[in-house]
Amino acid sequence: MTLPKSLLLVALVAGLLLLIPLVAMQYTTEVNWTFSDFVFAAVVLFGAGSTFVLIARMGNNGTYRLAAGVGVVAGLLLVWANAAVGLVGSEDHPANLLYGAVLLVALGGAIAARFRPLGTSNAMFAAALTYVAVTIIALFVWKPTGAAAEPSAHLLNVVVFNAVFAGLWAVSGWLFRRANGSVLGRQLA
Structure with missing residues (x-):
């Protein structure tokens, strides 16, 4: 599939996903998105889909x-969860801004490695x-004070939730490592 067609498909899927909260808003008051929520979701979904399309084109195997x-x-969920409810405490907890470093490390490292599997x-x-x-x-280090202090943040929930997110990055690393082995195996054959 050509790049423009792939990006059009990404836009279509993002649009269809955005229909879910739009329809839900018609039937329940539990879902209450604003116009800016839809714009944010559209940008994040299209950005993630486009990123996948561009990176996936650089590899030559399914792994x-x-x-x-x-x-x-992993990046999409990090941004979405952090914006929606926050990864530590509420979305207003200032430490949640630190999670942007994870995206910088992942994308910066991949760019520096020129998206080669091992790097x-x-x-x-x-x-x-x-x-x-x-x-x-x-x-444990940055304890906010005042309104940002979150006594209701349950340590076990935060640790488990964040361990799952860190695990997604590790699984991606493991799969890229396996993709590197697949590339080497074909080069040696």
Whole structure:
């Protein structure tokens, strides 16, 4: 599929996904999105889909594309969860801004590696470690005061939730590592 067709498909899927909250708003008051919520969701969904399309085109096997998909989903979920409810405490907790470093490490490392499987694998593992480091800093080092202090943030929930997110980055790194082995195996054959 050509790049313009792929991007058109991404836009179509993003639009269809946005119909879910739009329809839900017609039947329940539990879903109450504003225009800016829809714009944010459209940008995030289209951005993630486009990123996947561009990165997946650089690989030549299914494992590489799966690794790219897991990495993009990890980034999408990080942005979405952080904007919606926050990864530590509420979305207003200032430490949540630190999670942007995870995206910088992942994308910056992948770009520096020119999206080659081994280098991108290292970038994803570094993103997982950055995620763990940011969570530790947010929970144990940086204790906000005043309105940002969150006594209701349950430590176990935060740790488990963040471990799952860090695990997604590690799985992406592992898959990129496997994709590298597939590339080497074909080159040697």
